[in-house]
Amino acid sequence: MQFTNVTIFCFFASYFCALILELTQFLKVSKVVRWSSFALAFAGFVAQTIYLVERSRHSDLPPLLGSTHDWLLVSAWLSIVFYLGAKVWDQSLSIGLFVLPVVLLLIGASRFVSDQPNPRVTIAYWWTMVHASFWVLGILGVILAFVMSLMYLLQHYRLKHKKAPLPALRMLSLERLSRMNWWLIVSSVPLLTLGMVTGLWMSYLRAGSAEPVDLAQLDFVMFALVWVGMTFLFGWLLVSRKATGRLVAWRTILACAFLLVTILAIEFLSADTIHGPEKQTPQASMNHQVASNHFGAIS
Amino acid sequence: MNVQVVYCNHQTADLDLRERLAFPSDDHVVRAYDELRARFPKSEYVVISTCNRIELYTAQEDPDDTPTHDDLAQFFSDFHQVPKTEFFNDLLERQGPAAVRHLFEVASSIDSMVLGETQIVNQIKTAYELSMETAACGPLTNALFQRAMEVSKRVRSETKLSEGRVSIASVAVGDFGKSIFDRFDDKTVLILGAGEMASETLTYLKGEGVKRIIVCNRNFPRAEKLAAEFSGEAYAWEQLDHWLPQADVIVSTTGADRPILGVEEFKAIRKKSGPKPVFILDLGAPRDIHPDVSDLDDGIFLYDIDDLEATCVKNRKLRASAIAKANAIIEAETKKFMHEIYHKATGPIIKRLREHWHEISRQELELLFRKVPELDDAQREAVEKTISRVVNKLLHPPLETLRDEARTGPPTGMLETLKRLFHIKD
Known part of the structure; x- marks a missing residue:
């Protein structure tokens, strides 16, 4: 089998079909369909893993350091790991309805952002690794907090409106969702903070190099604003005594949506001059790669 | 003989109406029996009043003594001081096999x-016992209610109707409580009231791991008894204000005839408790907690009996095949019961007819034995047996016809004919 033949389409289609099967549960609850959905998601996970490993092997960089394209895929991959873990823990849980759309969004977004490695990686390789790890794990926490908050609001709506639970929509209890949400925010904000701190430290290290980082850029200001917003949410969560679960869920959704939209917007608009070179989408790079016969089958 | 029921339940009337027509305590029921006896002295009665239904069963030896639907509606109207026009269409009436079938359905929890x-079985049993204690019931209602218990047992043992969540409390806690709380072992449960409903709710909550149980009841010895049964703590009703802010789960099952907790009282409670989630199960009818309490803040999850209806509809769909089987059993049992009742009505006539004919044969045999004294004992016995067989064979066709007639309905006409033909007097 040619692993290089595995494309984004393979795992995107797998996750998409898994989501469709999850949605069919609303028409008729079936264990077979539920297991089929899980199997498709797992197949997608295997394909995505192969894709990332192949990318890493060809660029000679870990996926986290490869490019924006890679770390979006790593975020999606980590979300899928969470999804599969949750399904193994409780097969009847309807977590896929919430996680799979976010995963599809991240994979879809990765198709339109730069897949060229950051040229500054070699200057502080290990610091870059630490910085990217904090950043990706922080964003994963934010994504999951977003998912948990959505579930919380749906569950809260059902309970407040005294509606019977739908067999196709099995969610965790408000107490557990609230606790998970709290922990995800409380752990992801320090991770994002450490990501910011290590980023600043790297820019200091690169100050004298051939590729210095200019912090007076829109993208840095945007990242800083997002971080400040998340930090406020974090602080409010820690000190507030009147925070109801529903209020926390709403604020989390707003903060997380703001963060995700900002990051994706920066990448789409090619405004991210800190983390990579000028935007070159996988489609563009494919032509280049086909020409060089180096990485011809990735997209 | 006739059996009749007038009723309103969760399918025909909303909670507000049921609250107004309910008999919340034994005293109310006893007063109702006195009133009914005064109005319809030739009837037997059993009143079933639960949070989901108010049913009045009557039975009469003579069908002509049966009160009309309107008579019984008037009784409800006068007793509860509710204008008849406000509930007449929701107060349904069944007679004969339909009334028997209805009771069997209720006892089997199909309804x-x-x-x-x-x-519901315990509730019917309690209602029937109270009716017996006050001599409101009679031979017909005795037979009917005892049979209802047997049918209920048969339906439960021969169908899967009772599998899964089967009580109001278990559905409430299973489908709503467990969606609010992840675990119950660290929660404080406050029970208001100490009746059977409270006891059943506690049994289920205990099964979910509840450790701290507080019971408050106006009748303190009953609170103590219930608390002791579930390793809880009993407190006087006056300490309710202290415990309400501390409770995570509040189960109210009092027999109060008006809400014991209103919006203003609950506002004060939330000031003390903060925004923590509180799961309130109002299983009282009339309601113990004002429904507007639910809108006070995001953390209050209040459910009353009607709120459980959606979940019940869902359970009903899942158990469609069990319901079909249960209905078949109920139908067969109804036919059997009605046949027995009708057949029972023929009993005295058959007995008298048999006695009459055997008496005649005995007299004729005595005359014969006097005329023929040479017959020994063995011969006399043989003659007696022959005559007895002849009498029985002659009696068989009319009695068989009477039995057949009783299968389809009360054989009133046939009984009258037999009485006239053979000069049988009441």
Whole structure:
């Protein structure tokens, strides 16, 4: 089998079909369909893993350091790991309805952002690794907090409106969702903070190099604003005594949506001059790669 | 003989109306029996009043003594001081086999909000016992209610109606409580009231791991008894204000005839408790907690009996095949019961007819034995047996016809004919 033949389409289609099967549960609850959905998601996970490993092997960089394209895929991959873990823990849980759309969004977004490695990686390789790890794990926490908050609001709506639970929509209890949400925010904000701190430290290290980082850029200001917003949410969560679960869920959704939209917007608009070179989408790079016969089958 | 029921339940009337027509305590029921006796002295009665239904069963030896639907509606109207026009269309009436079938359905929980619940059997039993204690019931209602218990047992043992969540409390806690709380072992449960409903709710909550149980009841010895049964703590009703802010789960099952907790009282409680989630199960009818309490803040999850209806409809769909089987049993049992009742009505006539004919044969045999004294004992016995067989064979066709007639309905005409033909007097 040619692993290089595995494309984004393979795992995107797998996750998409898994989501469709999850949605069919609303028409008729079936264990077979539920297991089929899980199997498709797992197949997608295997394909995505192969894709990332192949990318890493060809660029000679870990996926986290490869490019924006890679770390979006790593975020999606980590979300899928969470999804599969949750399904193994409780097969009847309807977590896929919430996680799979976010995963599809991240994979879809990765198709339109730069897949060229950051040229500054070699200057502080290990610091870059630490910085990217904090950043990706922080964003994963934010994504999951977003998912948990959505579930919380749906569950809260059902309970407040005294509606019977739908067999196709099995969610965790408000107490557990609230606790998970709290922990995800409380752990992801320090991770994002450490990501910011290590980023600043790297820019200091690169100050004298051939590729210095200019912090007076829109993208840095945007990242800083997002971080400040998340930090406020974090602080409010820690000190507030009147925070109801529903209020926390709403604020989390707003903060997380703001963060995700900002990051994706920066990448789409090619405004991210800190983390990579000028935007070159996988489609563009494919032509280049086909020409060089180096990485011809990735997209 | 006739059996009749007038009723309103969760399917025909909303909670507001049921609250107004309910008999919340034994005293109310006893007063109702006195009133009914005064109005319809030739009837037997059993009143069933639960949070989901108010049913009045009557039975009469002579069908002509049966009160009309309107008579019984008037009784409800006068007793509860509710204008008849406000509930007449929701107060349904059944007679004969339909009334018997209805009771069998109720006892088997086919008619319950929570299909397969066992609580209704105890409620019917209690209602029947109270009727016996006050001499409101009679031979017909005795037979009817005892048979209803047997049918209920048969339906539960021969169908899967009782599998899964079967009580109001278990559905409430299973489908709503467990969606609010992840675990119950660290929660404080406050029970208001100490009746059977409270006891059943506690049994289920205990099964979920509840450790701290507080019971408050106006009748303190009953609170103590219930608390002791579930390793809880009993407190006087006056300490309610202290415990309400501390409770995570509040289960109210009092027999109060008006809400014991209003919006203003609950506002004060939330000031003390903060925004923590509180799961309130109002299982009282009339309601113990004002429904507007639910809108006070995001953390209050209040459910009353009617709120459980959606879940019950869902359970009902899942158990469609069990319901079909249960209905078949109920139908067969109804036919059997009605046949027995009708047949029972023929009993005295058959007995008298048999006695009459055997008496005649005995007299004729005595004359014969006097005329023929040479017959020995063995011969006399043989003659007696022959005559007895002849009498029985002659009696068989009319009695068989009477039995057949009783299968389809009361054989009133046939009984009258027999009485006239053979000069049988009452």
